[in-house]
Amino acid sequence: KAGVTQTPRYLIKTRGQQVTLSCSPISGHRSVSWYQQTPGQGLQFLFEYFSETQRNKGNFPGRFSGRQFSNSRSEMNVSTLELGDSALYLCASSLGATYTEAFFGQGTRLTVV
């Protein structure tokens, strides 16, 4: 079956702009989690959605937001981009129950100039 699909794969934006990233989970998966990876901070949890509801949120400013649609596809949005937002953004999908394996997408590499 198809894996987790993230689009776009690469993105270049200017400071102050906003950006929307998309994640299509594996069919049947209802949970989508988002992570940011930078050389300095490593991987950090952004938020998790299950059945269109945000269940968990990491320690990121309000400029980072997300949503999930009824087909489980998820988007994350970053407003007023800063240079420090340059990172690899990864999403992972799972069935959503406790102790279920997560499957990661290839990521979207965002560069803010």
Next chain:
Amino acid sequence: KNEVEQSPQNLTAQEGEFITINCSYSVGISALHWLQQHPGGGIVSLFMLSSGKKKHGRLIATINIQEKHSSLHITASHPRDSAVYICAVERGSQGNLIFGKGTKLSVKP
């Protein structure tokens, strides 16, 4: 101090060697994940475990809940095993993972 510590940070091995990567954590967890990340960024989930030991092919993962410690072993290592291996702990809420800094493994032929 990071809540999840991995060692070593970098590891170079010869093909065929037995490899061990360690992960220690300081918080209560519901599960521990071992992930593999190749250049280019994609992450593959290798194991998710909450107790005992799991084995997939040449990979073995163990966890000791009392000691808050997990190990990832690779037997008969191969150059295609070269990647960054990341330990992550789950604190009871789905998806809310705390990650180690990763171990960069290079296996030479």
